[in-house]
Amino acid sequence: NAGVTQTPKFQVLKTGQSMTLQCAQDMNHEYMSWYRQDPGMGLRLIHYSVGAGITDQGEVPNGYNVSRSTTEDFPLRLLSAAPSQTSVYFCASSASGREDEQYFGPGTRLTVT
Amino acid sequence: AQSVTQLGSHVSVSEGALVLLRCNYSSSVPPYLFWYVQYPNQGLQLLLKYTSAATLVKGINGFEAEFKKSETSFHLTKPSAHMSDAAEYFCAVSSGGSYIPTFGRGTSLIVHP
Numbered sequence: 001n002a003g004v005t006q007t008p009k010f011q012v013l014k015t016g017q018s019m020t021l022q023c024a025q026d027m028n029h030e031y032m033s034w035y036r037q038d039p040g041m042g043l044r045l046i047h048y049s050v051g052a053g054i055t056d057q058g059e060v061p062n063g064y065n066v067s068r069s070t071t072e073d074f075p076l077r078l079l080s081a082a083p084s085q086t087s088v089y090f091c092a093s094s095a096s097g098r099e100d101e102q103y104f105g106p107g108t109r110l111t112v113t
Numbered sequence: 114a115q116s117v118t119q120l121g122s123h124v125s126v127s128e129g130a131l132v133l134l135r136c137n138y139s140s141s142v143p144p145y146l147f148w149y150v151q152y153p154n155q156g157l158q159l160l161l162k163y164t165s166a167a168t169l170v171k172g173i174n175g176f177e178a179e180f181k182k183s184e185t186s187f188h189l190t191k192p193s194a195h196m197s198d199a200a201e202y203f204c205a206v207s208s209g210g211s212y213i214p215t216f217g218r219g220t221s222l223i224v225h226p
Contacts, residue, residue: 004156031212031213033213035216040218041218042203042216042217042218042219043157043203043216045213048213050212058213090156090157092156092157094212099207099212099213100145100205100207100212100213100214101147101159101162102157102159102214103159104149104156104157104158106154106155106156107154107156
């Protein structure tokens, strides 16, 4: 049982480039979320999903897209990277009935130059 | 609306001393409250959760937290700090059917030998 996995661990992008951060979970969790963590800001919710085919925006969705075609996968797309998107990104999942008990992946550290 | 405030971005203690990390919440309905811990270069993991079953909640690694409705607080304590407790600690709240918790800004616990 790998839990929540994220790839890549580290990424450097140039301004304007696009990329996809991958997230997968093998716990059959219905709920999945993406957060960004910045110093002194805690975790801020970007997008979340309550099941395959259903996504919604969180607190800071601008510049990011998500889709959820399967229960297992929840990729986060940066459409045109900006230096303000330099951050550590965490994916999390939770089970139906215990939605607020979240299991986190190890994170992706993204730098945009 | 729900929110949490963590008092002190850094707390420094000596090994063997009492650990006290402060969290106050705001919620218009009875909340669920959480503490998560993040060790360096890792994702967050759930330390403990309050769900109204008991006001004193025991978690992993000897930590516990007490829910005080009159003070709207959920402070985290440990009687004797260990070097391995050095980490970032996040308080979180979910309420009113919101299954996505709102996180505080985090408190970094520093343990001196």
